[in-house]
Amino acid sequence: MADVKQENKQQLSGEVVQVVSFKLATEEYGVDISQVQEIIRMVEITHVPRAPRFMEGVINLRGQLIPIIDLRTRFGMPRIDASKSTRIIVTDIGSKRVGIVVDSVSEVLNLPIENIEDAPEMIAGVGTEYIQGVGKMAERLIIMLDLTMVISGEEKQQLEQIGDQAAVGV
């Protein structure tokens, strides 16, 4: 497990990592900017009945349908209604474009790589492989996430398989 973390950390590019920071409840999170396709304002999410459970619904992004994952639900936090600051971070997981709902997006930070520490043992464990480490910046603690790991292996498999089942195009 520790090796995986080490590897993840090394994947972060260069001496300084550019990090998009966002908030969930009172916690601040960050993702490597290379994982972010774009950030959009909250739009209406169409609920898809009987869709895989980790999926909130779909949105229309310039004519393309994109599945949405609510990070609060994902992390077991209480749900809140969307506000003016709610954002969707659009990212690619495997070969799929996925939108991730967060409370708000703060800024793009230049985080020196030596300021990122491995996640403390307490929070690192099974089911938290998506935490790459904790970045320190002045008084702030930024939880570094690997968005591609945010959904579990099984779910990712499910997501990957989804395109393969596509029928005749209808």
Place this chain on the structure above:
Amino acid sequence: MSDELFNREEFISYFRDEAEELLQQIDADLLRLEEGVNSGETDPEIINSLFRALHTVKGSSGMLGFVEVQGLAHKLENLCDLLRKDRMPLSESAVDILFTGRDLLTGLVQSAIGEEEAPHGVAEYIDKLDKYTSIYEETSHVIEGRTGQEHSFEEAAAHEEQASDADVAAFEAEVERLLAQAQAASAAAPIEPTPVPVFEEPVAAAPEGFIKELPPEPVETIKPELPKPVAAATPAPVAPKPAANGDQRRSSIHQTIRVDIERLDALLNLVGELVINRTRISDIANTLERLMNDKSGAAAGGAAQGIIAPLAKDLADSAALLARTTNEIQESIMKVRMVPIGQVFDRFPRLVRDVAKARGKEVQLVISGAETDLDKTIVDEVGEPLMHLLRNNVDHGIEAPDERERLGKARVGTISLNAYHEGNQIIIEVADDGGGINLEKVRARGLKQGLISSDDRLSDREIVDLIFTPGFSTAEVVSDVSGRGVGMDVVKRNITRLKGVFDVETVSGQGTRFTIKLPLTLAIIQALLVRVVDELYAIPLDSVIESQRVEMTDVRTVHGNEVITLRGQVVPLVRIAEFFELGGQRDPDKVMIVIVGLQGRQVGLVVDSFEGEQEIVIKPLSDVVGRIPGISGATILGNGSISLIIDVHSLVSDAHVSGKVARAEFSGV
């Protein structure tokens, strides 16, 4: 040719497309050639065209190091060369050999690009081919012109012993001649790519002294002699269709480019977005105009109105123009997705020929309407059902030549394949002038297979319908062509899946006509929008029978399942809100019902309200969220919101599988 010079994957993809096209053309040429052999009049241009196609396949495969493809293409090219130089007479056996070679070549191409297993019998074939050609290479020294006797493969095999030495000598001479010619040609003008063997290693299956005798000159050594390293020596995939190639066939074809369908879809998405924004701009323009005309507000506006009024008018004009252009763009892109159905028809002459030959029939296939356009996705799917139909026509429809003669018909049976537009549908007809469907035979077989009972009184139409029952076959002997009992039911199912309609007309002794009606596109449909709880759902209009409001007093239950009686028929109800677990409350007084039907079975979908009809663009949802029971796709509405499309097919079969109807009927409601 190092790998850094080109993107190999891209080349392979190009190679695949090109090879497919060329193999198709080889097929067409061979068919024409065969026709020529039968009628005794051959156009030498056909052999030249064959030769060029094989040569291009050889060159491209050589570039990519597909030595097996290259090897076989080379051998076939040799055969064509003998033919075009009149050193070998054009005979039926020669054409047959070429046909077999073409099929093996197809197999090798597919195995080279990793799509299929390598075909069997390539080595044996090449061996035979060598012996066959060697006869003529040998005799050509003695006999000039078109006097060479025909030889069959079997003779060639018997000839084996003597073939070796003289064979090699003849070939060496030929190779030297070719090389000299090639160099002369490339020095003069690199126009017609004369065969320059580009072997880097001997082909495994090649006989002794065949290829090893060639100077193993890599392409590079030839190139510097050319004025420019053009495609003459190596038909390079970089310049796929160079003008200098002098290829007459291509010049007669429209200029086309290949585009990945995904790129088109992306474009279509963007246009959809444009349409939505156009609507918004029009709305803004309308609002502004209304404000301007509002006299009560004018007093407050005062001076500003003088400036804003003309602007508002400009905006309105602009919006109108934008609307027109957007519509045209949308239409054009939809048209781009359309391809001529000829793409599918092209492979049928060969199929009919092969089946006819195997079954000892004489058949001509008459194709018309090959230029009729329809959606690419449908074109891709319609090929297989048509193939089954044609096989059936040859196998079961057309009588044997002697039989036909006895009946006073032409020995050669005719199958016509015709496509045309009718409204927003395409009609494809497959008709033969054979014996028609033997209703007695079908009935007897139906009895034997237990599909009907002897006291069933069936109309002719009902008997014909039996052939669409899974497992049904009238063929006495199961042939390798058709009659395995997997045919007509699959055909019908495939057509239904494409939202098509399938019809048969048959006249005893005169023939059978299958008619297929397909929508032009699967991408746009008419839909009825309904509201359920707080979401809008779309129901494809082609499956909607009617929609109505029904009082709860008219809803009865059968074993806990809600049903209504509609014109004497018991129709089970499916509450969409509950089916999709959307929550919401049941209305205690009434239900809003959309009656949908599929193949005679009906289900009433309970919704909250009807929201009108609309033309919608279907987007597959399955590659976004997986296949969802009851949902067949999604669409984006004019205001940008998403509406899910209800899969009537799965809802209807679901309701019926759960036995609602069976139970309802049993209890005599």
